[in-house]
Each structure stands twice: as C-alpha cells, then as structure tokens.
Amino acid sequence: MVELKELKENMFRSDEIKDLEIEKGTGIYLYDKEGNQFIDCEAGTFNLSLGYCNKEIVDAVNEQSQKLTHLTSSYLAEPVVRLAKKLIDISPKNLTRATTKVCGGSTANEGAIKLAQYYNKKSEVISFYRSHVGQTIYMQNVSGNSFRKEPFHFPQSDIAHMNYPYCYRCPYNSTYPECQCKCVDEIEEYLNYGSTGNVSSLIIEPIQGNGGNQIPPKEYYKKLKKLCEECHIELIFDEIQTGIGRLGTMFAAQYFDVEPNMITTAKGLGGSGYQIAAILMEEKFNIMESHFHSFTYGSNVLSCTAANKTLEIIDNEEFLKHVREAGNYILERLEKFKDKYSFIGDVRGVGLMIGVEIVKDRETKESDVELTKEIAKRAFQNRLLLRTSLYGLGNVFKIRPSLNITFEECEVMMDKLEKVLDSFVY
Numbered sequence: 001m002v003e004l005k006e007l008k009e010n011m012f013r014s015d016e017i018k019d020l021e022i023e024k025g026t027g028i029y030l031y032d033k034e035g036n037q038f039i040d041c042e043a044g045t046f047n048l049s050l051g052y053c054n055k056e057i058v059d060a061v062n063e064q065s066q067k068l069t070h071l072t073s074s075y076l077a078e079p080v081v082r083l084a085k086k087l088i089d090i091s092p093k094n095l096t097r098a099t100t101k102v103c104g105g106s107t108a109n110e111g112a113i114k115l116a117q118y119y120n121k122k123s124e125v126i127s128f129y130r131s132h133v134g135q136t137i138y139m140q141n142v143s144g145n146s147f148r149k150e151p152f153h154f155p156q157s158d159i160a161h162m163n164y165p166y167c168y169r170c171p172y173n174s175t176y177p178e179c180q181c182k183c184v185d186e187i188e189e190y191l192n193y194g195s196t197g198n199v200s201s202l203i204i205e206p207i208q209g210n211g212g213n214q215i216p217p218k219e220y221y222k223k224l225k226k227l228c229e230e231c232h233i234e235l236i237f238d239e240i241q242t243g244i245g246r247l248g249t250m251f252a253a254q255y256f257d258v259e260p261n262m263i264t265t266a267k268g269l270g271g272s273g274y275q276i277a278a279i280l281m282e283e284k285f286n287i288m289e290s291h292f293h294s295f296t297y298g299s300n301v302l303s304c305t306a307a308n309k310t311l312e313i314i315d316n317e318e319f320l321k322h323v324r325e326a327g328n329y330i331l332e333r334l335e336k337f338k339d340k341y342s343f344i345g346d347v348r349g350v351g352l353m354i355g356v357e358i359v360k361d362r363e364t365k366e367s368d369v370e371l372t373k374e375i376a377k378r379a380f381q382n383r384l385l386l387r388t389s390l391y392g393l394g395n396v397f398k399i400r401p402s403l404n405i406t407f408e409e410c411e412v413m414m415d416k417l418e419k420v421l422d423s424f425v426y
Contacts, residue, residue: 025052028402028409030385039413041379042387043402046209046241049268050310051402057272057309064305071301073101073294079304086311087265087278090250094259095280100307101290101298105240106134108264108277111293113142113201115262115281116234118288122200126187126233128164130211130390133203133238142203144211145390160195162187164208165216168346168357169365176217184223191231201234206252209241212389212396213355215348221258234261240277241353244268245314245403248324248351255350261285268403271310276303314403323403326410327351330399333414341421343371354399355389367395371424378423384416 023033028051030038043049050057064079071077084098091098102108113125127133131144141154144161163171165183172182191199206221208214228235237260242252244265249255251263262285266277275297297303313319327349334347334356345359358375360366372388372395379386379397389396401413 027051028405028413036383038383038385039401039409039416040385041399041401041413041417042385043268043400044273045267045387046246046400047267047270048273049244049246049403050271050313051404052272054272054404056313057274057306060309061274061302061306064302068301070297071299073290073299077299077301077304079301079308080299083278083304083307083311086308086315087280090311090315091263091280092251092253092259094261094282095263096283097281097286098278099281099290100276100278100304101294102266102277102279103275103295103297104277105238105264105266106136106139107293107295107298108240108266108279109134109142109203109236109238110136110139112236112262112264112279112281113138113203114293115279115285115288116201116236118292119285120200120232120234122198124158124160124195124199126160126162126190126199126202128204128208128211129161130164130166130208130214131161131203131205131238132210133205133240147393148391158198160190160199162190164204164211164214165220166208166212166214167217168214168348177219181217181220181223184220184227187224188227191227199231199233201236202228203236203238205238205240206242206256207247207350207353209353209398210389210391210394212357212394213348213353213398215350216256218256221256225258225260228261236260236262236264239263240266241268241400244310245320245323246351246353246400248320248327250315250320252350269307269310270303271306271313274303274306276300276307319403323351326405326407327354329407329410330354330414333418334399337418337421341425343368343424349399352400352403352405355396356399358395358397369393369395371395372397375420375424379417379420382416382420384413384420 021033022030024031087098102111127142129144133143163183247255263280270276338344346357358368358372360368376386376388386397
C-alpha cells in the first residue's frame with residue numbers, strides 16, 4: 001500500500017502539508033493514527049460550527065443519501081426549498097430571498113457583487129485593507145491583502161480599498177468614541193473626490209476575520225448604513241465567518257442591529273464540514289437570471305440536508321446563550337492572561353469569535369509576528385491547534401472552537417493555552 005508520505009509528493013503545495021496524519025475527529029477533538037488527541041481551537045477553518053462528525057448531522061445526511069444525493073439546481077428538492085425558507089426566517093426582516101446555487105464563500109461574495117451590479121447598473125466596488133472575501137481571481141482582487149495578489153496579474157479597475165475600523169491601531173490616531181467613526185468619513189471623502197460616482201456596492205466583514213479579528217463599534221455600522229443609503233450603494237455583509245451563531249446571534253447583522261442589503265453565508269452553515277453557501281438578499285435583487293451565477297454543486301441536496309439540521313440545532317435561544325456564555329468565559333480568562341503576559345497587547349471577541357494580538361511592546365504596540373508563530377507552533381506541540389491571522393503573516397492568534405464546546409472543554413482548552421504561554425515567560 002502506498003504510504004501517505006509518498007502521496008504527499010504529488011499534492012498541490014505539498015510543502016505546506018503538515019506531517020500530522022489525522023485518522024478521526026469527534027466534537028472539538030482530532031486523533032492522529034497513533035491515537036494522540038488534539039483540541040481544535042479553529043473548528044477546521046472556522047466551518048465546523050457543530051464539531052467533527054456531529055451525529056445528528058451525519059444521521060440526517062445518511063438518511064437523505066438513501067433517497068437522493070444530487071440534483072441539478074434546475075429542479076426543486078425538499079431540502080433545498082426548506083433551507084431557503086429557513087435562511088429567510090432567521091435573517092434580518094428586509095432580506096426576503098435566498099439562493100444556495102453557490103458552492104462556497106468566494107462564489108457567494110462574487111455573486112452578491114454581481115447581483116448589485118445587475119440591479120443598479122454601476123460597477124465600482126469598495127472593500128477594505130486586510131479583508132479576506134474570497135479566493136477566486138476576482139475576489140482575491142477585492143480582498144485587501146497585497147501579498148496574495150503579488151505573483152499574479154489581475155486587473156484591478158473599479159475596486160477601491162478603505163481603512164477598516166481597527167480601533168486598537170486607529171490609522172487616524174484617534175480613540176472611540178471621540179473619533180466619531182472617522183473611518184466612515186474617509187469612505188465619504190472617496191465617494192466625493194476619488195470615485196467616478198459609479199460605486200455599486202460595499203462589501204465588508206462585520207468582524208474582520210483573517211485580518212485580525214477587528215470588531216468595529218456598533219455606531220460604525222449605523223453610520224456606514226446611512227452613508228450607503230444616501231449614496232445608493234448596496235451594503236453587503238460577508239458573514240462567511242461571523243454567521244450561523246458564531247457571535248451568539250444567528251448573524252452579525254443582528255448583533256450590530258443593522259440591515260445590510262445582502263448577507264453571504266457559508267462555512268458554519270454546513271455544521272460538520274458539509275460544503276454549502278448562500279446569498280440572502282432584498283427582493284429588489286431577484287431579477288438576475290440564474291445562468292449568470294450558478295454552479296454544478298450549488299444547492300447540493302446532501303449539503304442542504306446538513307445545513308437544515310445545523311440550523312435546527314443552532315437557531316435556539318438556549319444554544320445561542322451558551323455560545324455567548326462560553327465566549328465570555330474564554331474572554332475573562334484571556335483578560336487575566338493579559339495581566340500575566342506582557343506580550344499580549346489586546347484581547348477582543350464576541351461570542352466564540354475571539355482574537356489575541358501579540359506585541360513586542362504595549363506602549364509602541366509593535367507587532368510580534370515571530371512570537372505569534374512560535375505560540376502557534378508550541379500550541380501544536382501541546383496538541384492544541386491554533387490559527388494565526390493573515391495566513392501566518394499576522395500577529396493575532398484566533399480562538400474559534402465549535403459552538404457546542406462545553407464549559408469543561410473550554411476550561412481544558414484554556415488551561416492548555418496558559419501552559420503554552422507560560423513557556424514564554426523567562
């Protein structure tokens with residue numbers, strides 16, 4: 001039999017494949033072929049909202065697989081229709097249409113931009129520095145990380161990038177609330193003096209995920225929504241990471257109490273790793289023919305079944321309350337860590353979307369990327385899986401476990417993390 005190490009030679013970007021060979025997973029735990037147990041603080045890639053091999057989801061998918069496994073999206077199937085109705089039910093009231101004819105976050109975001117352009121006949125898009133809104137050629141261009149574009153030759157016309165409300169490192173050297181959200185004023189300045197007057201949409205992660213877990217003030221979104229309305233710009237919330245209970249609300253839009261014109265969702269919607277995505281939109285966008293944006297495996301019946309079971313479990317106030325309380329417990333522990341470790345510059349989070357910023361000096365706030373990498377490395381050696389910001393080039397490590405993590409598991413996870421951080425105190 002061919003060994004895994006031989007197969008790795010033929011894998012795409014095999015240099016990035018870790019030597020860890022995983023044999024099984026359950027809940028927040030992964031097990032390698034030797035039986036070693038790892039705690040996954042990152043819930044896969046933040047997509048396992050209900051953990052590895054969730055029994056309720058697996059059972060529902062297995063049952064559906066005996067009836068129908070796949071169907072072209074030209075036809076209707078009960079799990080697909082039920083999912084669309086449920087997504088509308090849990091979203092802000094202004095969003096009355098849903099489509100699942102997309103395969104992932106990238107194509108959902110790209111589809112939302114297409115829908116906006118088709119509706120208002122305008123072309124410009126506003127995005128943000130450090131944003132991660134997709135991996136397709138176009139969405140990689142809309143994203144705000146130059147290192148991901150450098151090797152390629154992408155045309156970048158009609159895309160503008162703005163400062164994200166990064167309060168810990170305010171680009172205007174201001175402090176909230178005295179700043180009165182100047183970062184929205186910058187967008188207005190661009191609209192008045194830098195754009196062609198042809199801005200179609202603004203796409204934003206309500207909490208910036210890969211960019212370092214930035215959390216804007218709620219007032220920011222009130223002001224941003226008002227500006228978009230005044231300038232007839234469609235506001236798109238990329239809720240690929242923040243949606244489906246991650247913040248202790250079904251969507252971040254509800255946490256920030258704002259109604260975007262569209263919401264995109266994916267990742268956690270599949271519950272236990274099933275590939276599914278959707279665009280939620282206002283009625284006015286329901287005019288674009290589906291052949292402009294639909295994919296072979298969009299609206300996959302098995303994935304829709306997994307999503308339905310996921311929403312059945314998460315759309316429950318007691319469950320969402322648990323997410324908020326578990327997140328608060330972790331944040332309280334991290335605040336104590338901040339007192340204990342001088343290299344922790346900032347701790348920020350909502351629900352179970354939490355980030356810890358690592359610095360060389362708290363006064364200067366100088367980033368310490370190398371230490372951040374080393375923390376993740378030692379965590380791995382202690383069988384704790386952490387992910388860092390900007391694909392390992394950033395100075396924030398993230399804690400985003402499965403939403404059904406127990407309080408006991410939270411305690412074990414944080415005890416392990418404290419042991420790792422202790423190893424850096426000399």
